[in-house]
Amino acid sequence: MLAASSCDRKTGTPTWDAPRTQTTAPEPDEATPVEIDAPAASESVSVSSETVSPSGLRFITYNVENWLTMDRYVDRKALKGTPKPESEKQAVVAIISRHTPDVIGLCEIGEASDLAEIQEDLKAAGLNLPHSHYTGGSDPTRHLGLLSRFPITSTAKPAETEYRLAGQTFAINRGILDATIQARGKSYRFIGTHLKSKRDSEQGDQEAIRLNEARLLRRHVTSILKTNADARLVVYGDLNDTRATPTIKTITGNYNDPTYLTAIPAKDSRHDAWTYHWALHDIYSRIDYIMVTRELRKDVDFPAAKIIDDADWDTASDHRAVLAVFK
Numbered sequence: 610m611l612a613a614s615s616c617d618r619k620t621g622t623p624t625w626d627a628p629r630t631q632t633t634a635p636e637p638d639e640a641t642p643v644e645i646d647a648p649a650a651s652e653s654v655s656v657s658s659e660t661v662s663p664s665g666l667r668f669i670t671y672n673v674e675n676w677l678t679m680d681r682y683v684d685r686k687a688l689k690g691t692p693k694p695e696s697e698k699q700a701v702v703a704i705i706s707r708h709t710p711d712v713i714g715l716c717e718i719g720e721a722s723d724l725a726e727i728q729e730d731l732k733a734a735g736l737n738l739p740h741s742h743y744t745g746g747s748d749p750t751r752h753l754g755l756l757s758r759f760p761i762t763s764t765a766k767p768a769e770t771e772y773r774l775a776g777q778t779f780a781i782n783r784g785i786l787d788a789t790i791q792a793r794g795k796s797y798r799f800i801g802t803h804l805k806s807k808r809d810s811e812q813g814d815q816e817a818i819r820l821n822e823a824r825l826l827r828r829h830v831t832s833i834l835k836t837n838a839d840a841r842l843v844v845y846g847d848l849n850d851t852r853a854t855p856t857i858k859t860i861t862g863n864y865n866d867p868t869y870l871t872a873i874p875a876k877d878s879r880h881d882a883w884t885y886h887w888a889l890h891d892i893y894s895r896i897d898y899i900m901v902t903r904e905l906r907k908d909v910d911f912p913a914a915k916i917i918d919d920a921d922w923d924t925a926s927d928h929r930a931v932l933a934v935f936k
Contacts, residue, residue: 674926677719700925746784767829877918
């Protein structure tokens with residue numbers, strides 16, 4: 610997704626009959642969650658030992674909305690080559706720190722230095738995630754990042770990163786992140802991506818692009834599971850489509866197939882399931898997911914999963930983070 614303006618943002622989770630308004634529209638993205646009193650973004654955030662898991666693992670997937678340097682429209686002003694506003698950065702760090710993940714998968718990171726900035730800001734807020742992995746695709750601007758409390762034991766790249774569309778060859782825009790960690794005696798292999806948005810593209814039909822990228826992701830997952838049927842995979846990210854679409858069905862696969870991925874259901878404190886607000890059309894939808902293989906499914910703490918709707922969620926990003934907890 611492209612940048613949304615930081616002006617006229619409201620706090621709190623909007624109700625369906627009183628949606629959040631925004632004076633400038635973000636790039637259209639396209640959603641199955643515990644009330645939290647959020648400190649102001651300027652307040653220091655301490656990590657609660659009560660939410661730090663002594664066993665298992667806490668994972669968050671989060672599109673942090675253009676944590677990068679770009680041309681922006683902020684407070685009704687056009688700004689050239691501007692970083693993500695500090696108030697938005699502080700809100701992102703506050704939300705992440707408040708929910709104490711052991712691992713976090715991030716979308717819409719700019720340079721490797723931007724990922725390092727998030728890492729340092731989190732450490733200053735009391736959340737130390739010293740291990741990182743950064744990657745991307747053909748998009749020179751937006752990348753994927755992963756931060757972990759535990760060592761990253763290996764990384765990999767998919768064998769296929771290109772597809773044919775309308776007689777031309779294209780590369781996946783934001784790439785596929787593949788990193789394995791060992792946490793408390795268990796292995797987790799994280800497969801992250803950020804699929805094509807619903808914005809029109811010169812490359813061709815945006816739905817066709819997104820579907821082809823989903824096929825590349827599914828082929829990578831299938832190749833891993835064919836080699837190791839018991840692989841403990843966490844497939845996550847901003848997939849830019851809703852559950853019943855060909856894109857999501859392509860990624861999850863056939864329910865009766867051993868390579869099927871379960872999308873972990875999650876809701877917010879109001880029992881709503883959307884993760885993204887498309888302000889231009891005032892649409893709320895679930896497009897951010899955490900999926901797991903059959904082998905890992907038995908370790909999912911399903912009641913603990915949630916969509917994070919802290920009061921400052923829309924200052925931080927136009928997406929809401931999704932939390933999954935593994936036993």
